[in-house]
Amino acid sequence: MTARTNFEKAAVTPSQQRSDIDIARAADIRPIADIGAALGVPWEAMVPYGHTKAKIGLDYIDSLADRPDGKLILVTGITPTPPGEGKTTTTVGLCDALNRLGSRAAACLREPSLGPCFGMKGGAAGGGQAQVIPMEDINLHFTGDLHAIGMAHNLLSALIDNHIHWGNALGIDPRRITWRRVMDMNERALREIVVGLGSGNGMPREDGFDITAASEIMAILCLANDLDDLQQRLGRIVVAETFERTPVTAAELDADGAMTVLLKDALMPNLVQTLENNPAFIHGGPFANIAHGCNSVMATKTALKLADYVVTEAGFGADLGAEKFFDIKCRKTGMQPAGAVVVATVRALKMHGGVALKDLKTENVAAVRAGCVNLARHLRNIKLFGVPPIVAINRFDTDTDAELSAIREAGLAHGAETVICTHHADGGRGAEELARRVVALVGRGEARFKPLYEDDLSLWDKVRTIATRLYDADDIVADKKIVQRFKALEKAGFGHFPVCIAKTQYSFSTDPTLRGAPSHHTLPIREVRLSAGAEFVVVVCGEIMTMPGLPRTPAATDMGIGAKGEVRGLF
């Protein structure tokens, strides 16, 4: 599951004969009650949304607490390239393959947001024979989670302006409100606005909208352990400063209770199925730059109690997605990943080796070999977390044996097996070899997970550790103002938070054109944002867009309902 944003490309489609949507529509979808039953979830514990989607009740999830956890396998990728690599299809394919081998396995994916559907055509539910269904529902309103997040976010906004309107007892400085509004829509016209105009309509001030998935509430929902934790985190959100520069929290505005009420259903994980009728939890979709890019803790936790193997993915390449999965999600929850699958393609590695997009179909073993520096660095990095990696190659028709061998050699040189996969064309059958190797890998029990840095390191040194050890930067640099902001955050009690690096996903450096494995670069910090409820400090290193725009000809203009009631133009 790829959160469709401007920042992340959908996976390419190797050997595509039928369209994804045709495959999805032809699927033999089973009642969600059956999918839940196969995991041992009783019908009473499921909250159906239609006949093929359900949420899992929180009380039932609580009741599982004493069960042992299954094995947690992360699917991550090399540094993304324009043709895409296929993390989501690999997650689905591996889940299906594990089930084919007789294991009880579940996939945990991120939930797409609706707004971007209207910009560029293309769903976000895997592809080919490795998809989750019902594809249309998942890409449209699904179970309403994004709507609930948007409401909770905008309720907090309304309470801020309302507080100012009715006398501003807290002394909120209207110029220092950092809590923007959200809408699940690509809406450039709302990026920068002025609100509160006209008589009796509150205090005029600058404001703006982000897309809903960029809300801190999305990150919070994905990190919350239960309803109580959710409310505590919501209450700690810092929304503004007073005229005396004191932070103002959502709890001070008494917003946390009502926000929790709005989110109580959204906190329940969503269960759907793969094309091969295996369980897939699709819940929460935070960005992997300004947030941690993983599906919800609730979903992963639940899946670990119900399945022997849980296959989950993280956003972008391993430098962003896996790092945050390890340093934020696993650190905070105590989850112990047993292994990591690094997804790559011959074409992508060729690009990292310097080949242009138009020449990717021509065999070029030297370029593949050169591009493997990117793969190698990600493998090295994952091992720094004490997690054993394995390489999965999404095979294309144009791949040659010599090119594939080059990758295999590079993987072995860094202590990782490489497995060729064809799940896009063949479904779970095409990932059976990967599944066998993954079972063997995690079965050896070599994982000794540890985060990259300790909580008590300074915020500056946390960033520096990531930059020098994972990105091979020589150093990090920042204005005095940024340095002071770090110190102020530490003084205010946020120094123990992990950092969340927001940089381009297209390079280890902050220059998106630097493919491969750049070294000796410098990471410049542009901005620091506190996500006090999500419990991390966002370190912005580059231009980060939190509200996309629509293209000249939006996908929306081609959509409609077909003759048989089917959705046209969404995919």
Add this chain to the structure above:
Amino acid sequence: MTARTNFEKAAVTPSQQRSDIDIARAADIRPIADIGAALGVPWEAMVPYGHTKAKIGLDYIDSLADRPDGKLILVTGITPTPPGEGKTTTTVGLCDALNRLGSRAAACLREPSLGPCFGMKGGAAGGGQAQVIPMEDINLHFTGDLHAIGMAHNLLSALIDNHIHWGNALGIDPRRITWRRVMDMNERALREIVVGLGSGNGMPREDGFDITAASEIMAILCLANDLDDLQQRLGRIVVAETFERTPVTAAELDADGAMTVLLKDALMPNLVQTLENNPAFIHGGPFANIAHGCNSVMATKTALKLADYVVTEAGFGADLGAEKFFDIKCRKTGMQPAGAVVVATVRALKMHGGVALKDLKTENVAAVRAGCVNLARHLRNIKLFGVPPIVAINRFDTDTDAELSAIREAGLAHGAETVICTHHADGGRGAEELARRVVALVGRGEARFKPLYEDDLSLWDKVRTIATRLYDADDIVADKKIVQRFKALEKAGFGHFPVCIAKTQYSFSTDPTLRGAPSHHTLPIREVRLSAGAEFVVVVCGEIMTMPGLPRTPAATDMGIGAKGEVRGLF
């Protein structure tokens, strides 16, 4: 079901012992599959949302076309007063009573919007022993209809600004965009805003947000006959004028298909149940001033195919709600109402007779008698539509026999029976007598429904007919600009539309302080708005608020999740 707005008060609570929410929580709620089954709806035709809410599939609804219709009974009211009258409880109570008497009856109610919940405490799902459940869900996200309407509305907004940004081929005048944005929130700070600021963020222009229920899309969804009709209507929405003053429609922006995709689930009627486990369709909640104030045609049409009696309510008093139910909904659909229940209370009639709010508990027969001029005029008006009325009195402990007799006499003088009801305290049992009288009334087959005016009357004369015949105004007045606007609309082909009067609900006149039955007043027209998709011309006669604000202490600040996981502070 009362759409909770600034314009409409929740019903009062006679002889209240337990709170509405306590009663609702203690209810023996049945699986929605059973409620559907009792109506003959197969489980496959239902789309469940949890275990106690469902939508009814459109294909199944199509399959009912050849069945005969049940009897349609409208519940309307006298001119509202601050303590409220209880239309929703009467609708629910009458439905329950009809079922107790052995008939198959269903209620059709409007769906509340979520935003206003955070302003004033108080749900919108009936009260006492006459409620629809699950009350919390109905008042929170329910089945997502409001969210879908908001998305469809704002997608159209996004496409307008995007069109201008990318070259404005249609020549849309940014100063003449009438399509505002919406949010389901009481948000005064968004009433008047400036969008498109900053470099690359589109064309700066004035804009604003309305609350989602005020969207023309809400009215369209409630008047659409099927998906195709929905898309046609969405395409006809007029959003702006060009620099040459030509109207621009949603279809010209190719927005109608994608909007239909967003609304395809929302178009399906929602089924829930009363406290006595009888079917209630709760679907669509347009305002009764700028729109027609009735639940959806889809829901009413479906209920008529499935039940022998369908009890539905219209917003505000009969001058606004019933008039629009008859002149817009019934005119457009060919529905034939068999009878109308006019809800009144002793207290409200006393207020119409000149008594102050604080003195309502003291017996005052003369004031009741004086106030009955209001009831009498509504009865006269309903008969103008060829529909036989009956009066239902929601009884309070403080009502005296002499006061009740005064109402009975007034009713009889205008050819209507009066029945005392205690469904708030007693549930369906308390409305059995009303049910018997209603069955007898509609059984006599006296209804000869006809709209108040013909389609081919001029728009001006349509307004004048309503004002003089129903409001007892001497005449209507308007600026030359308004007169020209009417003529322009007629020239543009909209002259055959019905008119939709937006005026205060607190008086037959435009002065909300004029209770009783004012005559010889004049109806001044302030503004005319075209709802080309909903197919009516809104005639604004007074201040109409389309975006409420939050009070000094919003209900939201008192909300939370209780120890047993229940929602606190919503009711």
